[in-house]
Amino acid sequence: MADIALDIEVEDLSFHYPDGTLALEDVSLCVPRGGRTALIGPNGAGKSTLMLHLNGLLRGEGTIEVLGQELAERNIGDIRRHVGLVFQSPDDQLFMPSVFDEVAFAAVNAGYDTEEVRRRVSKALGTVGMSGHEDKHPTKLSLGQKKRISIASVLVTDNRILLLDEPSAGLDPAGRRDLIALFDSLNSTLIIATHDLDLVRQLCPDAVVLKDGKVVRTGPTAEILGDAEFLRSCGL
């Protein structure tokens, strides 16, 4: 990995929840620039917790480097501008009163002027195929549409890294297919936490397997998914 540009480098990351539960233990991983990496593991493996660390929302022991900068309080705002996090449940993520305001939220916070915000919202909604829904209330959309709006709301600031937590959960087959096509069309570095192994097979050349908060295997997706016994031992 020495001469490959890395977007994310995590070293010996450990994290305990306030009740003492060990969520991550000595997690180390690297994600190359423009790469697509899957974080796979059963429920409770620590995938979502790791995602929250990569955006600086949780702080554990160990080091995290994002786009060449070590994640720290002084640069957290700058890093968040480049790292978009899409939560598992859009109902948790969407809170603004209209689709336009929802998608514009991060752009307004980033300090863009009104015209630039409009342009970016229009572009982001176009990317996710939701143009024309600007005035709708986000809670009145279907789950698939809500997921698209969640993705548009992070695409609006040209994130270089996208963290997607269980993006295909709860979607019907058509919605899932559309979402995979959408991710396939993006140029950002993608980290996808999921236990949808078909989605991993289609989108991510590399995978990291987590179990009980530890990285138990990293490598090419085809190799990992070809090892049925290993997957079974990990509860997958």
Place this chain on the structure above:
Amino acid sequence: MSRDTASQQTKRESSVSPSFWLGLLAVLIVACSVVNVGQGRAIGILSGITVLALIVTRTPLRRLSRLLPLVSFSIFCFLLLLIVPIDPDMETVQLPYWGKRIPLQGSWFLLALVVKSTLIVLLSTAFAEPLSQRDLLAGLTGLGLPPKLVSLCYLIVKGVHSLAAEISRLVRARDARGRPRGLRAAKVAAAMAQVLMIRLGRRAETQAFALCARGYAGRLALSQWRYISVLEVTALGVCMVALTWLTLL
């Protein structure tokens, strides 16, 4: 905060800002709060304004169910008046048809509570009818209130919606397995309340993460809003003076 979708863009560009309507509601609420219930004329005018607001905003009758908590609280206060010990020197009033005496001061308090709270709840219901959640956020921002206060007000309204949705999910889940009866119903309700608190706590935590992940720094930022205009502030001032004069009559 109901009609959220169709004509939002039109409303956004309308001449009267949501800040004005929120300001007017605040003025009316203050007037209702400070008015003396003994002033029949003032109460009559405020009641007239309330009825007019309900008619103009075409508030559906079913929204009047929002008075139910007030009714139950008023009954509770009335029952307290019935059992409160009466000092021989205390002024009292005799209840018609019943003969029971209750403190005069307490009966005025009860009357003020019922009249003022009813007017305030009805006015809030009427003003909320044509305003969307976006109008609330844009209106509070346009009034120049501190950003954290605006965020808090908006998130409380959102929280009430989340609470209602979560309660209906829990009730459906309970009913799907047979509705409990008698004492067990109370136990189940207590367990549901506990689950509700945990779920709401988790959701609040995730929403806070979602806000911070997109650069939230204490301000729920909208891209299109405007401050309340000088003309609207003047109009509010006139309303305030008129209502002050009215309540001092």
